[in-house]
Amino acid sequence: MVIQGKYGEMVAFQDHDIVSVPLSEATKGQNLVDPNSFLVQAAKGVGISFGD
Numbered sequence: 001m002v003i004q005g006k007y008g009e010m011v012a013f014q015d016h017d018i019v020s021v022p023l024s025e026a027t028k029g030q031n032l033v034d035p036n037s038f039l040v041q042a043a044k045g046v047g048i049s050f051g052d
Contacts (some may be wrong), residue, residue: 013039 001009001020009020033040040050 008023012021
């Protein structure tokens with residue numbers, strides 16, 4: 001993203017695709033995540049902690 005000049009953005013996973021999203025959009029409102037979802041379970045499986 002830096003090479004493309006995309007500052008102020010973050011990486012996101014949307015509709016089975018990896019995309020960049022402006023931070024202003026990403027921090028707008030609340031996004032609830034199902035703790036039993038495949039992605040959360042996969043993250044926990046590789047050692048990522050969610051503080052629970």
